[in-house]
Amino acid sequence: AWLIARQRSRVAGEIYAHLGGSSPLLANTEAQAGALEAALGLEYRCFIAMRYWHPLTAEAVAAVKAWRPEEIVLLPLYPQFSTTTAGSSLAAWHAEAQRQGLACPTCEAPPYPTEPGFIAALAGHIDELLADVARPSRLLLSAHGLPLKIVRKGDPYPEQIESTAAAVIDALEHRPADWQVCYQSRVGPLAWLGPSVDEEIRRAGQDGVGIVIAPISFVSEHSETLVELDRDYRRLAESCGVPFYWRAPTVGTDPRFIAGLARLVRRETEAQLAERPREAAASP
Known part of the structure; x- marks a missing residue:
């Protein structure tokens, strides 16, 4: 494990040197979040939670808690589900939300391999x-x-x-x-x-x-x-x-991709709204 970690560290340093000292991933994700916010409208705000760089999941949970939303939709930027990617990211969010006491109706957008x-x-x-x-x-x-x-x-x-x-x-x-x-x-x-x-x-x-x-x-x-x-x-x-x-380039902020993400988010929020009357009716 030590040898692999050392090799990865050396390779990572060379990669980031090639990229000018840092990865463009955060800037590109911020651009996607901004495009998605614009597509969704003023009632929505997009927060970024990253696993291995800032803003980390704990930072994102704190920011969301401070904003006090009525509901949360978790949208992994992994179109195809794996336990190692979307699965672990969603688990990290739920654990951190519980730790910080973020009590808010929360749902997960489904995988979207053919959206x-x-x-x-x-x-x-x-x-x-x-x-x-x-x-x-x-x-x-x-x-x-x-x-x-x-x-x-x-x-x-x-x-x-x-x-x-x-x-x-x-x-x-x-x-x-x-x-x-x-x-x-x-x-x-x-x-x-x-x-x-x-x-x-x-x-x-x-x-x-x-x-x-x-x-x-x-x-x-x-x-x-x-x-x-x-x-x-x-x-x-x-x-x-x-x-x-x-x-070929990645989908990035292509309007077709962003519109697809917006559909996923709206579908989840509409489903949450549809559940509320039944929950109220079932309450003693």
């Missing part, structure tokens, strides 16, 4: 690249990896990734005949979901086809897109003789 706005934004960015492809190519739909030992415990993540991929392919105007789901960001010696992006890049080189790659589990730009996809995998593609390597 129409999310899919439309993804497909739109991919179509812009596919429209310019004039040579043989393969579309790679890349998602963050997950150890197989977690999948074997029943984690629904890979099935939801596959559902996102199928929905994206169906939504594309320039539908490719050659496409593949693959996984990135593997760390450590455990067996992970596959095929890996590395394997698919090498296969594309052997087949002599170009690559259009699109991240389908990340919703904003950060180290895994700006460094891993844009630099590391591009270098691998060049070394493997891949004719070209084009990367």
